[in-house]
Amino acid sequence: MIMNAGLRKLALTAHVACSVGWLGAVAGFLALAVATLTTGNAQMVRAGYLSMETIARLAIVPLSIASLVTGLVQALGTSWGLFRHYWILFKLLINVFASIVLLMYMRTLSYFSDSVAHATLSGADLLAARSVSPVLHAGAAVVLLLVATVLAVYKPRGITSYGLRKRERVKAAG
């Protein structure tokens, strides 16, 4: 189904808001991850992990799913299609891959936050809980989402073989 112009703009606005919001939320997460890794303050480590888990659960995961759903609506509800152009295909692959890794990593984040939430932990234990893992994951996510943003804005040329066949069929039908 091809959406009318009004609906198309609404869907595009939703997709841009969710996708850029996802990138922004991951950037915020990355800032917390770096601060948690580099601090010498034990309470900062506890606060950092608890905040990272909350941001991931309440902002990053919902925004990633919303970005995927609105992207599918945008592709399938307009003439762009989902598999006709390489840049759209790459954006889909990036989105799905990042979402899968994110959902898998949520288990690790929950483990981190549960571990540091115990009031009985000493300052040395909390400082020992610092890990480079959230920084690496969030850094990779920022790079991936930036690539997706660049693809969306520049729309580099390249039509898939499916897109070519579809275009030829349309021409032949005319």
Next chain:
Amino acid sequence: MPGQLVLPSSRTPASPLSQFSVEKDSPWLTYELAQGAGTPRWVRVFGTIFLVVVVVFVILMVAGGTKHGPGRHMKPAADRGAASP
């Protein structure tokens, strides 16, 4: 003029592409008609990089097996603390 987009005559409402119900000057139609056949270089580069990243990810997951998980990312001291009441 170099770089200027030259659209074929099919960019008219009566063309076969008109079945897509897009405006005559829509960004999609302009983009679509400017496409040529063949795989661009950026696609080959991006595809290779993406494939390598996915393969490395899968190898890490498979090679890690049961060892991969939350405990792998955290030092033992915090683990012991978390386990205590």
